[in-house]
Amino acid sequence: MKNEKAKVFFSKDIEKILEQIDFSKLGKKVAIKVHFGEKGCNTYINPALVKKVFEKIRSLGKEATLVECNVLYKGSRTNSADHLKTAREHGFDMPIDILDGEFGKDLVEIKGCKIGKGIENFDSLLVLSHFKGHMHAGFGGALKNLGMGLGSRAGKLDMHSMLRPSIDQEKCVGCGVCVKNCNAEAIFLELGKAKIDQEKCEGCAMCISVCESGAASVPWGGGTPERLQKKIAEYSSAILSRFPGAIFINVLEKITPQCDCMGISQKPMMEDVGILFSDDIVAIDRASLNVANKFSDGQFAKINSIDKDKQIDFAAELGIGNVSYELVEL
Ligand code: SF4
Ligand code: SF4
Structure with a gap:
């Protein structure tokens, strides 16, 4: 674990954030990790803000590409063709590379983690994340955007x-x-009620996403969210082992209780907060959580009934960042 305090910069103005970033440490081929939002979601990251980051990198003579991997559940981002269509419809008019191939099968193993293979085509990484809640991981920041997001289907x-x-x-x-x-054909109706065949279930959570009655849920308490949080940290660590100079930007705008993977319209929990930047993935998520809690009078910490600190602590234990940080307002 790093000992010195990490710096996290904060501003409401993306231009001030961009002035602060040392882009010279990025190579020629820069992957910008973005979550385009599921069809039906209207609180995903602002594409105009993404474009500013993209243009800044291009103005420095580098190639910039938005990167993502396909999702597990049935939706508008399950295969590359639908995924690209959704991204375009959501206003992302920049070059896009879906790293795990047409149906999410192309992967490269890094430290035992199955990452979208296309990541091998890049020499630098900028993780641009919309910060919000997440029903399984507690919250989605840089760690979740990177670790879960760039996992291939497997x-x-x-x-x-x-x-x-x-x-x-x-x-x-x-x-x-x-x-x-249900892609896995794991749900069936019996006497007018849905039942899940636990042997077939792949844990993609799509049923939770589509059930408007709130009948489908994950029975918490068995330690399973912790396993996911640990896995997210492991996957983030594996990817960062290839990109030691990665840059992280968290956008704390339209902060919703659930992830942008949900194809529904959600009401933001608080006013727009601003944008954070750091070269430390643990510090930026720690700072984002603290700031979101402050702006929501502690309500963000309570959503999804999951201990959100654990995702951060697991990542810190893996030595990929520092929980101690200094917040620098620009
Ligand atoms: S039953 Fe399992 S596989 Fe089917 S949608 Fe729900 S979580 Fe996914
Ligand atoms: S979507 Fe919800 S309410 Fe409808 S059958 Fe499935 S669990 Fe029941």
């Missing part, structure tokens, strides 16, 4: 493999929407 399965939703039979109205949306 990697994401590995990360989620211990998460198994269950159906509250009282709440289930038997609409069958979850059955239609």
